[in-house]
Amino acid sequence: MxxxxxxxxxxxxxxxxxxxxxxxxxxxxxxxxxxxxxxxxxxxxxxxxxxxxxxxxxxxxxxAGLRTGLPGRFAWRPVVAICLAVILFGTFLRELGLFASVFCTVLICSLASARMNWLQAGLAALMLAVICTGVFAYGVRLPLPVVGTWFTGLATWTF
Amino acid sequence: MDLLNHLELGFSVAFLPINLAFCLLGAFLGTVIGVLPGIGPLATISMLLPLTFGLPPVTSLIMLSGIYYGAQYGGSTTAILVNLPGEASSTVTMIDGYQMALRGRAGPALAAAGLGSFFAGTVGTLLVAVVATPLTALTLSFGPTEYCALMIIGLVSSIALASGSLVKAIGMICAGLLLGLTGTDIYTNQPRFTFGIVDLLDGLDFVAIAVGVFGISEILRNLENEDLPRTVIGKVTGLWPSRDDLRRMIAPALRGTAIGSLLGVLPGGGALLSSFVSYNLEKKISPNSAEFGKGAIEGVTAPESANNAAAQTSFIPMLSLGLPATPVMALMIGAMTIQGITPGPNVIVDKPDLFWGLIASMWIGNAMLIVLNLPLIGIWVSLLRVPYNILFPAIVTFCCIGVYSVSNSPFGVYLIVIAGLVGYVTSKFECEWAPFFLGFVLGPLFEHQLRRAMLISGGDPTVFLTRPISAVLLAVAVVVLIIVAMPAIAQTRKQVFVEDQA
The missing domain is CATH 1.10.287 (Helix Hairpins)
Structure with a gap:
């Protein structure tokens, strides 16, 4: 048909x-x-x-007399990786803090690409975490915690 | 003369060191993000919006418009150097711009885009300044009936400006109007379509949806064919166009500016249409029409002038009526509201410094783009060389941070995911999102004015036809609709958008 x-x-x-x-x-x-x-x-x-x-x-x-398929294939891997990364960011921002959240989000996001390479992704994640923390938390002073609630407890316990 | 006094006031505000600095910063950041392939002005502004929260109202709006021009201009750079549209309205620039770049003339192509945009921006800004006062005076007499009729024109012309199927565009508008109603009904305080979610009582977050549809789903689309080779033009030499190039740029720039200025006032994506129209016009009438598609400088100058002029004049309905003509203007209105300013005809009276300062800074912003872009082209080239698999996680992260700081709750971020997925899937059905956003923004406004109009008229719907201004406006809307639906026009319309897209 x-x-x-x-x-x-x-x-x-x-x-x-x-x-x-x-x-x-x-x-x-x-x-x-x-x-x-x-x-x-x-x-x-x-x-x-x-x-x-x-x-x-x-x-x-x-x-319609013409069969027209959908353009392009469905990008399953990117869909899963990017959605997961974004959801985690939203859910755990308070707990992880900005620095760790950005690091994790970038890392998980990178999985969307078939050409992903752990070393490159890790370095990019680290760099972005530093930049984002610097610009958004210290630069424009958005009210986002740099260190999350999970780590503040840890810090007082260690020192 | 009144206009000169106003402009003087405007420039005195815009030339304050702090405003100059933030205009420059905005234009710079806008270009940085806008250069990234697939990220258009809307996503750029949504992402960078939180940066302006801490600033005083005038400064924050000036910075935002700087970001807007930067993003718009960055898109052309990407089109010329990578053959990827940085945003929809630079699709046409790609055709001849990239060809010029392949022939080692990337420099003149970039300069043509820059100079054309600057010229168009100057004319557009002047036009905004001239038209604003009389138009505002006119609209102060507008009642709810007239506002309704005006919004109908807006919605109808956004159907006309959509590039795909008309029926789908109407559907997207209805969907936008409907989803725009989410939240507490202001008349009865009854929550509508909130599914029991507290975050939805204030409505769906516009920024989150925009970021999802224009940021995330665009990335998903790009990742579909990751293996396609991309050739970045490596070196840009000889920036300045030759005397012959300059001579060939003048007429297309003038025509492009005229087309863009006219179409930009229309709601719903005038920038996109005007770049297509002016390209096709040049192709028909230019003495060098044989060169089109093989690197004609006219083919870069005309659409770039047109889309920048349109970007400028799309401020007119927003500033004088408080009606957003494009999704970008809706974001600007959102930003004004966050700063405690109610957009509309009152702004020009109550806050002349803000109004004229913004207009003056539009021109300064355009001038800065030239200063910024041509010498810094090396930076943009190296930014374009960054592999996509490093870029897209960065874009996703910026989107998340931007939305989280606007909505201040995880829910806004979840909304990005939903909007991104829906946007991705519907893009397969060739549904266009520009009409959706116009509907989304106008939904609550339209319903509010409609209810007021009915209350005032005693429930008599003929009031739309008996009040002269609204009758005229509605007649215009009907005419537009008929013209668009005529088979002959529909055919040409299809050609305008499709012909050169390959």
């Missing part, structure tokens, strides 16, 4: 968003009247339009 995958993907994404948000708006938010629009009025109108567009794209894609 001939399917235009790009349009199908876009159409289904729009439909999904419209249905989920439309359902939430319908269930939780009062619609109101035109004179005094409730919090659900505008969202529901938008969801209706969006669902229409999604449906149009989906149907058009299913009827």
């Amino acid at each position: 001939a399917i235009n995958q790009k349009d199908l993907g876009a159409g289904l994404s729009f439909l999904l968003l419209a249905l989920v948000y439309g359902w939430i708006a319908y269930r939780d938010l009062p619609f109101g009247v035109m004179l005094n629009m409730g919090p659900g009025y505008f969202p529901l109108v938008l969801c209706t339009i969006l669902a229409g567009i999604g449906a149009l794209l989906t149907i058009r894609a299913l009827l």
Whole structure:
């Protein structure tokens, strides 16, 4: 069967968003009247339009006479490595502190590249950790801890 | 003369040593990040936004616009030297710029881009200064109905300016409007679409989404074909263009500036369209049209002038109406709000020093770019030589730090991941994100004005047609929509964007 995958993907994404948000708006938010629009009025109108567009794209894609695949391959390795690195950064910034967080983020991120080389990545991570700490924590004084809560305890215990 | 007094006030503010220093720093940092392939002005500003938090309002806005020009200009450097678009609007510069570089004329190509941009920036800035006061006076009489109509024009023209399928662009706008509504409803205090997450009560974080879509997903796309060889033009010699080159640059620069200035005022990505349009125009009418695609200096000058002029005039709707015409302007508005300034027609009255200082610094910023870029070209070249597998972890890290310091919670950082993934997947479906961001920014504003308009008119939707200004604006929107949808225009439109992209 001939399917235009790009349009199908876009159409289904729009439909999904419209249905989920439309359902939430319908269930939780009062619609109101035109004179005094409730919090659900505008969202529901938008969801209706969006669902229409999604449906149009989906149907058009299913009827299309030309099979068009998606461009490029899906970059699994980069997706996993980069998402992991970013999530870890967000979750453990307070605990690790800026210096260690940047070091770990850069290191994990580097795994995204097939040409990754531990020595090079380690050096880059160290350099970036120094630069970021210097610029963001000491330079522009963002309120980010340089040393995280995990290490402050360690420091008082050692010395 | 009023204008001269205003400009004098502006320059007295902009020439304060602290403002000069931060303008220079902004332009420098903007170029450093903007030179990196795939990182456009929006991602650059999002990343560097936290650097401006500690500064006084005027200085921070001046620095931000410095970053904006730097990023814009850095993109052209990448296009010419590496044949990678640093940002969408320098895609066209790549065609002839890289060819010139291959023929050992990288220097003149860079100089052409720089001089063209500077000229366009000067004209654009003057235009902003001239138009700002009368336009602001006009808009002070605008009520909610007129604002709604104005925003509809904005949304419609962003459909027109999107380069892909029209239906998808409309879909992306609706999705943007919808997601923009996330957070507490200001009329009823009811949380909407927050899924019980406290961080969402204030809405989705614009910076995080922008960084995710334009930073992370771009990196993912680049990593797909890591093995493609990249040739960085190693040496840049003979920077100054010859007398003949200069002569050939004048007319394209003028035409590019005119096109860019006009299209830049339109909401939703005028910079991109204007560079395509001016390139195609030059290709048609230039006496050297045979050289296009093989390193014609006109093919670098025209689009660079156009996109810089557009970058300049896109400030007009933001400064005079408080309406963001592009996602970058939305970030500027965000930055103003953080500094405690409500953007809109009142700024020019309440804070003339800020308003005119910003305008004056636009020109200074452009001048600095020339001073900065041409002599420092060696630095940018060496930056481009850094292997990508060292660059991208650095970009990801800057993104994380930037977003964390804006949102001050892990949630903002998680949002980067979600936005990055969604952006990556939808890029496979050829969905464009510029219309989404316009919708996202205008969503809450539009709903607010719509509800006000309905309250005032007693629930009568015909008020949009009976009030003269709004009727005219809506008529314009309808005309634009019809023109865009006409099959003949749709065909040419497709050509404008696709023809030279290969």
